[in-house]
Amino acid sequence: MKIVKIGIGLSALAFLLLSISVLHASLPPVKSEGGNPDLYSYFATTVPTIDGVFGSGEWQAPWQTITMDGLSFDLRIINDDRFLYMAFSTPDTTLNDNDGLWLYFDEDEMFPEPSYRNHDHLLTGYSEDMKHSRADGYFADNYYPPPPGGWLLDSGLPGGTDDGETAWGFITPDPGPGHWLIEVKLPLKSSDRLDLNARSGVILGLHIHYFDHSIATSYFWPSGSINIDATTWGNLWTSKTYGASVPHAHDVPGQWVAYLGLMNTGTSASTVVFSFYDDLGNLLGVTTIPLNPNAHYGNWVRVILGAPSFVGSIYITSNQPFCGQLNQHDAAMTQFAMYPFIGTN
Numbered sequence: 345m346k347i348v349k350i351g352i353g354l355s356a357l358a359f360l361l362l363s364i365s366v367l368h369a370s371l372p373p374v375k376s377e378g379g380n381p382d383l384y385s386y387f388a389t390t391v392p393t394i395d396g397v398f399g400s401g402e403w404q405a406p407w408q409t410i411t412m413d414g415l416s417f418d419l420r421i422i423n424d425d426r427f428l429y430m431a432f433s434t435p436d437t438t439l440n441d442n443d444g445l446w447l448y449f450d451e452d453e454m455f456p457e458p459s460y461r462n463h464d465h466l467l468t469g470y471s472e473d474m475k476h477s478r479a480d481g482y483f484a485d486n487y488y489p490p491p492p493g494g495w496l497l498d499s500g501l502p503g504g505t506d507d508g509e510t511a512w513g514f515i516t517p518d519p520g521p522g523h524w525l526i527e528v529k530l531p532l533k534s535s536d537r538l539d540l541n542a543r544s545g546v547i548l549g550l551h552i553h554y555f556d557h558s559i560a561t562s563y564f565w566p567s568g569s570i571n572i573d574a575t576t577w578g579n580l581w582t583s584k585t586y587g588a589s590v591p592h593a594h595d596v597p598g599q600w601v602a603y604l605g606l607m608n609t610g611t612s613a614s615t616v617v618f619s620f621y622d623d624l625g626n627l628l629g630v631t632t633i634p635l636n637p638n639a640h641y642g643n644w645v646r647v648i649l650g651a652p653s654f655v656g657s658i659y660i661t662s663n664q665p666f667c668g669q670l671n672q673h674d675a676a677m678t679q680f681a682m683y684p685f686i687g688t689n
């Protein structure tokens with residue numbers, strides 16, 4: 345059982361927002377490296393400027409640490425409904441124009457409709473996407489051709505265009521050493537069929553290749569993965585928000601109301617358990633919500649509880665990760681996600 349605790353005081357919006365920010369801050373780095381490891385994209389609350397500089401407040405997501413063939417890279421990932429943004433802090437301390445980054449994405453092949461389906465660990469001609477960026481500013485958008493496969497430039501086909509932005513910046517902190525920061529922006533869905541055709545909320549396959557030219561060495565995530573075999577790639581969970589229509593008819597004047605939306609973007613059914621506690625820690629009720637793959641679920645917290653009002657905290661557990669959204673009636677919205685709890689308590 346994976347457990348994440350959040351406290352949600354429905355009597356005060358400020359407390360609700362505070363609780364969610366605490367949840368984000370306490371998320372552990374992703375360490376799973378066996379099989380197909382996971383990375384998580386948080387829903388963007390700000391739109392980053394792709395300039396190779398990590399501006400204050402620009403990347404509103406926790407750092408995730410990945411191991412690429414023995415080297416640790418830190419990255420932050422966010423998305424909105426149109427774009428995926430990635431920020432890399434590399435351990436590469438030698439500035440070289442030919443240092444390079446390749447990002448390979450696997451989606452399913454349900455062209456032309458944008459799909460809620462997840463990556464299929466299968467490389468299908470014209471259905472996948474790859475972005476290649478170099479420290480000297482070179483950028484190339486690529487696609488996966490039909491067999492015998494390989495990766496080719498989008499611009500080599502009629503209508504193929506370069507879609508995406510990257511920027512590299514060499515930062516020299518005190519104390520050092522200096523190292524590369526890389527910012528990336530790419531469309532989840534573009535007008536070019538040779539790019540991703542995905543919606544926010546899907547899981548994409550991801551393969552990362554970093555090349556340190558100074559020592560002519562490549563690093564891969566997942567370690568040992570290769571760019572022509574998507575069964576070796578990792579999972580990138582993207583986030584989705586809800587256009588929730590809050591049911592005014594049930595609202596009680598003068599009270600705060602939280603609207604709860606859940607989405608299971610995984611491939612397994614989730615069992616989500618909400619335990620409601622009052623301010624003294626007394627258990628008020630427990631509700632179990634089954635959430636099938638790619639299913640949406642939305643309701644009011646107090647309706648789940650079965651009580652006309654609720655003030656207290658909610659303890660949520662799940663046997664699978666999922667993403668969700670809390671919407672304080674007509675005023676604010678915040679997203680949260682249930683990821684594996686790593687550690688002890």
Ligand SMILES: [Ca+2]
Pocket residue numbers: 392393394395396397398399402527
């Ligand atoms: Ca920036």
Ligand SMILES: [Ca+2]
Pocket residue numbers: 450451452453463464465466467468471472
């Ligand atoms: Ca595929």
Ligand SMILES: [Ca+2]
Pocket residue numbers: 485486498504505506507534536538539
């Ligand atoms: Ca393209």
Ligand SMILES: [Ca+2]
Pocket residue numbers: 472473474485486487498538539540
């Ligand atoms: Ca492409």
